[in-house]
Amino acid sequence: MPHDHHDHLSPSGHPYRADDDHPLTYWQQMEIAVRELLIEKGVTTAAEINAQIDAMDARNPANGAAVVARAWTDPAFREDLLKDASAATRDMGFDIGPMKLIALENTAEVHNVVVCTLCSCYPRNLLGLPPDWYKSRAYRSRTVKEPRKVLAEFGVDLPDATQVRVHDSTADMRYVVIPARPAGTDGWDADRLAALVTRDSMIGTGLAKTPDSA
Amino acid sequence: MSAPQFMRVRADMPPGHVRTPAYLRGKTGWVERRLGPFPNPESLAYGLEGQALPLLRVRFTMAEVWGADTSHPDDTIDAEIYAHWLEPAEAPHAP
Amino acid sequence: MTKEPNTFDGRRWHDMGGEAAGPVPTDQHDFSLWEKRVDALMILASSKGHFTVDGLRRVLEDMGPEAFETMTYYERWIASVNQNLIEAGVYSTAELAQRMSEVTKRGATYGEANR
Secondary structure, three states: OOHHHHOEEEOOOEEOOOOOOOOHHHHHHHHHHHHHHHOOOOOOOHHHHHHHHHHHHHHHHHHHHHHHHHHOHHHHHHHHHOOOHHHHHHHHHOOOOOOOOEEEEOOOOEEEEEOOOOOOOOOOOHHHOHHHHHOOOHHHOOOOOOHHHHHHHHHOOOOOOEEEOOOOOOOOEEEEEOOOOOOOOOOHHHHHHHHOOHHHHHOOOOOOOOOOOO | OOOOOEEEEEEOOOOOOOOOOOOOOOOEEEEEEEEEEOOHHHHOOOOOOOOOOEEEEHHHEEEHHOOOOOOOOOEEEEEEEEHHHHHEEOOOOOO | OOOOOOOOOOOOOOOOOOOOOOOOOOOOOOHHHHHHHHHHHHHHHHOOOOOOOOHHHHHHOOOHHHHHHOOOOHHHHHHHHHHHHHHHHOOOHHHHHHHHHHHHHHHEHHHOOOO
């Protein structure tokens, strides 16, 4: 089988869901057939498909964490990121493709959280594929109406004095949240800080980890 | 800072592929920033050329969208709305 | 026999912002190879101009809420990718039909059927 290099552990360290030895489903038949037809028609090649899978596997929350940690430690970069997040992340060396990105900064006064009520738009070219809950009916339905209740389910309880800004990702832009830098991290360098930045904190459903919980 | 520019989302309910959420239709918000132009997804979805349209990020209060008795009326929702769904509007009246 | 008046107001099933729903689910799975391939086929076919992400969404929406509840995310995606490719004339329904039948004859599992 030509794709053995994909059969090891996933980026999260879990085994991939076993699909090779389960009964073939109708939709898997369709995937195989569509892929073969696209290759035979010259639309793509097997190598291009494997390269695209590898490119998506390389995109994961660690990329976003590096961006956030730099914004925490480099004021000029933070300004560039808030002005044009696509350009700033590309300048850092991340291949985000044609994605148009907006960075949203969380502070004591404002908490941003991102949802896509119409489908499941996500900054996949920076953070990788979205978590399953992001695509769920519950998250898509409730976040625009009762964001504080949804955040509480994620363990984020905000004071009334903090304004919640929900961003419904309805069209061409994608969003990454810059969580607030945790207290007790004075003097930390960007690499050490990046370990505090979780995927959920960049969606707005989490906070960055604190030094004692990291 | 200039005065906020208020816009009302058209309350139309067409069939087919559109990117304006139903819960915002008929609601008034203000322009947070202007983006685009971007090709109209309502045409792209059917394999047609999309007319280039301005795209506006519009900010709505929870009070405007869900009513004054919502738990945190000053919390907000931002959404990207294509220009043909927006009409200039007066500021919404305070409840 | 008189029918009840139709009360549909035009709001479509996928346009779910603000609707009541239960707790946000927390279970998570890693994507399997066949799911990653569907994702890659979508990105490659659309980047080469055969259809757009808007076309992908249009078919997903037209598949209706039953598909959303009973099919997995990438099962819905391959169905939509396929329909968009047929609409774009990349291959015909007959070509797909014959290839799918051929695939099923190769073996009972994904690993065996994948040449």
